[in-house]
Amino acid sequence: MRIALDAMGGDYAPATTVEGAIEALLENKDISVILVGDEGEISLELKRRNYSGLPISIKHASQTVEMDESPLTALRRKKDSSLRVAINLVKSNDADAMVSAGNSGVVMATALHVLGKIPGIERPAIAAVMPTFKGKFILIDAGANVDCKPVHLYQFAIMGEAYSRYIFNIDSPRIGLLGIGEEDAKGNELTRETFKLLKNSRVNFTGNVEGKDIFAGEADVVVCDGFVGNIALKISEGLAETMAKMLKREISEKASGRLGYLFFKGALKNFRKKTDYSEYGGAPLLGINKPCIISHGRSTSKAIKNALKVAADIHSKGVLSVISDEFGKELSRGETVAFKE
Amino acid sequence: MRIALDAMGGDYAPATTVEGAIEALLENKDISVILVGDEGEISLELKRRNYSGLPISIKHASQTVEMDESPLTALRRKKDSSLRVAINLVKSNDADAMVSAGNSGVVMATALHVLGKIPGIERPAIAAVMPTFKGKFILIDAGANVDCKPVHLYQFAIMGEAYSRYIFNIDSPRIGLLGIGEEDAKGNELTRETFKLLKNSRVNFTGNVEGKDIFAGEADVVVCDGFVGNIALKISEGLAETMAKMLKREISEKASGRLGYLFFKGALKNFRKKTDYSEYGGAPLLGINKPCIISHGRSTSKAIKNALKVAADIHSKGVLSVISDEFGKELSRGETVAFKE
Numbered sequence: 001m002r003i004a005l006d007a008m009g010g011d012y013a014p015a016t017t018v019e020g021a022i023e024a025l026l027e028n029k030d031i032s033v034i035l036v037g038d039e040g041e042i043s044l045e046l047k048r049r050n051y052s053g054l055p056i057s058i059k060h061a062s063q064t065v066e067m068d069e070s071p072l073t074a075l076r077r078k079k080d081s082s083l084r085v086a087i088n089l090v091k092s093n094d095a096d097a098m099v100s101a102g103n104s105g106v107v108m109a110t111a112l113h114v115l116g117k118i119p120g121i122e123r124p125a126i127a128a129v130m131p132t133f134k135g136k137f138i139l140i141d142a143g144a145n146v147d148c149k150p151v152h153l154y155q156f157a158i159m160g161e162a163y164s165r166y167i168f169n170i171d172s173p174r175i176g177l178l179g180i181g182e183e184d185a186k187g188n189e190l191t192r193e194t195f196k197l198l199k200n201s202r203v204n205f206t207g208n209v210e211g212k213d214i215f216a217g218e219a220d221v222v223v224c225d226g227f228v229g230n231i232a233l234k235i236s237e238g239l240a241e242t243m244a245k246m247l248k249r250e251i252s253e254k255a256s257g258r259l260g261y262l263f264f265k266g267a268l269k270n271f272r273k274k275t276d277y278s279e280y281g282g283a284p285l286l287g288i289n290k291p292c293i294i295s296h297g298r299s300t301s302k303a304i305k306n307a308l309k310v311a312a313d314i315h316s317k318g319v320l321s322v323i324s325d326e327f328g329k330e331l332s333r334g335e336t337v338a339f340k341e
Numbered sequence: 342m343r344i345a346l347d348a349m350g351g352d353y354a355p356a357t358t359v360e361g362a363i364e365a366l367l368e369n370k371d372i373s374v375i376l377v378g379d380e381g382e383i384s385l386e387l388k389r390r391n392y393s394g395l396p397i398s399i400k401h402a403s404q405t406v407e408m409d410e411s412p413l414t415a416l417r418r419k420k421d422s423s424l425r426v427a428i429n430l431v432k433s434n435d436a437d438a439m440v441s442a443g444n445s446g447v448v449m450a451t452a453l454h455v456l457g458k459i460p461g462i463e464r465p466a467i468a469a470v471m472p473t474f475k476g477k478f479i480l481i482d483a484g485a486n487v488d489c490k491p492v493h494l495y496q497f498a499i500m501g502e503a504y505s506r507y508i509f510n511i512d513s514p515r516i517g518l519l520g521i522g523e524e525d526a527k528g529n530e531l532t533r534e535t536f537k538l539l540k541n542s543r544v545n546f547t548g549n550v551e552g553k554d555i556f557a558g559e560a561d562v563v564v565c566d567g568f569v570g571n572i573a574l575k576i577s578e579g580l581a582e583t584m585a586k587m588l589k590r591e592i593s594e595k596a597s598g599r600l601g602y603l604f605f606k607g608a609l610k611n612f613r614k615k616t617d618y619s620e621y622g623g624a625p626l627l628g629i630n631k632p633c634i635i636s637h638g639r640s641t642s643k644a645i646k647n648a649l650k651v652a653a654d655i656h657s658k659g660v661l662s663v664i665s666d667e668f669g670k671e672l673s674r675g676e677t678v679a680f681k682e
Contacts, residue, residue: 211575212582216579242557
């Protein structure tokens with residue numbers, strides 16, 4: 001399986017992208033990676049590392065998308081960006097999937113423009129994986145669509161369900177609607193309408209789920225609009241980091257704490273691993289015709305490695321065909337409320 | 342200063358409310374508390390404790406509002422509820438402020454119905470205090486209004502600013518708009534419009550603030566609609582609890598961790614104190630004519646004690662007159678964009 005990696009995307013690229021690609025290839029014999037971006041810079045990074053015998057190649061691209069660039073500008077003026085060229089490789093069937101840690105708005109717009117949507121899907125969405133006390137859950141949409149209609153959230157639920165079933169092997173994933181109270185009538189206009197759609201759908205809808213319960217593992221798929229989802233994601237990241245920093249400060253302020261820290265280190269490390277976004281690597285843009293994975297702008301090489309694994313998983317398990325079949329069925333029946341707007 | 346306490350509100354009432362009132366009175370010589378609710382039950386709780394000499398009294402109310410009751414039902418059928426009677430005491434000037442850990446939707450609706458709004462304010466909002474690495478910030482609205490217009494968010498900013506200035510003594514509070522990117526154009530329809538209003542206002546508006554930055558202390562007042570705010574609040578609570586539980590599990594799984602825990606305990610306790618909602622006690626319903634404080638449904642006696650302190654602070658520092666003056670000025674000028682809808 002061939003994965004195109006936007007080697008210039010992310011705050012620490014191309015060092016982290018090249019390193020992450022090598023790590024992924026050492027662990028997975030089934031994949032090959034095409035590093036897309038400035039040939040000179042990438043070669044330099046490759047020369048610093050031992051990659052002999054690994055199925056790695058370079059595809060030159062002369063431009064780079066900036067983190068604060070608008071999707072429209074990038075689409076118009078960056079036709080030879082590392083991101084665009086990586087996506088083009090998927091379009092021309094020279095790659096099976098694409099990974100980028102670059103500007104996520106531009107990744108979304110370019111993927112949509114070049115690769116298009118799975119028929120029947122109105123809006124592709126970002127499916128992020130988050131840790132719970134017992135395992136993990138999928139948050140969809142984690143930031144692709146800021147203003148949504150009920151039908152969009154309904155479709156996110158269907159896509160998230162397929163992802164949960166095929167990637168995490170959950171038989172009948174529990175779908176929760178992110179809200180502010182467990183009762184049916186609680187929520188805003190958008191969630192109250194979405195509640196009705198999900199209640200009448202075939203998915204295992206467990207009702208509204210509150211922010212305080214998602215980390216306890218009360219749902220396998222948490223559905224929300226991309227504005228709320230992105231805030232939920234970023235608040236979780238920010239709070240986890242701040243809590244770790246506060247804990248460290250507390251420790252360093254006390255002699256007994258310092259002593260305890262020596263014993264405590266292992267536990268803290270394990271704990272951090274469970275709450276570290278880089279363990280999950282990347283979030284797929286579900287609804288796009290081909291596997292496109294968005295990785296965190298601050299991605300480390302480990303995050304890139306794991307994002308490449310996510311891309312490989314989605315491709316090999318045929319998640320997109322499953323989603324395509326689901327929506328194809330709905331379209332051919334032409335009966336579901338979800339398509340009446 | 343006389344505070345009416347809904348003695349039957351909250352999951353562990355009246356034990357926690359009676360205990361919390363006694364704790365508050367022992368620490369503050371300036372306040373007296375009227376415990377409102379079932380006289381028999383309250384007397385029983387009082388008899389179990391030593392409260393001799395404290396300015397505490399009981400006002401009987403025959404009904405209690407349930408946690409899952411709808412505001413409309415409660416308003417119609419619970420005219421002698423502990424909550425309603427407590428609010429009536431403020432209305433009739435027999436109390437200066439009110440505290441309840443009961444059903445927050447009903448507190449909001451009843452306060453609005455009985456006490457009314459400060460002139461010029463369209464929607465009262467919940468101002469919750471949250472911890473940061475360095476101090477704290479105010480989140481407004483934390484859950485009172487699920488569907489908002491830009492003018493509402495603008496007004497929340499003005500009220501939050503007054504609260505921050507007078508209660509936390511911050512000269513020129515930094516007002517941030519909770520969003521999904523720092524650039525002006527990022528966000529949803531609601532925040533993009535609100536951004537323009539705040540940019541043209543007299544407050545110290547520092548622009549959009551992302552979820553990951555609020556706990557780092559990048560704003561003193563974080564403005565959002567009540568749906569997003571409630572989710573932000575509950576996610577923070579849930580994640581903090583889950584992280585503490587994960588950490589504890591890690592510790593108990595390792596012998597070295599267990600040993601470390603003995604040394605580590607003090608640091609952990611301090612840390613928990615900083616992230617414990619009960620330290621902040623209660624959130625005022627800003628925009629209501631009189632001080633009304635909503636406390637967490639799971640309030641402990643410490644949370645009730647601290648909520649009573651918040652009520653006393655708001656009354657003694659005249660926060661509501663400040664807000665009233667602000668909006669009076671805007672109304673008399675009749676010029677601000679915020680009132681054109």
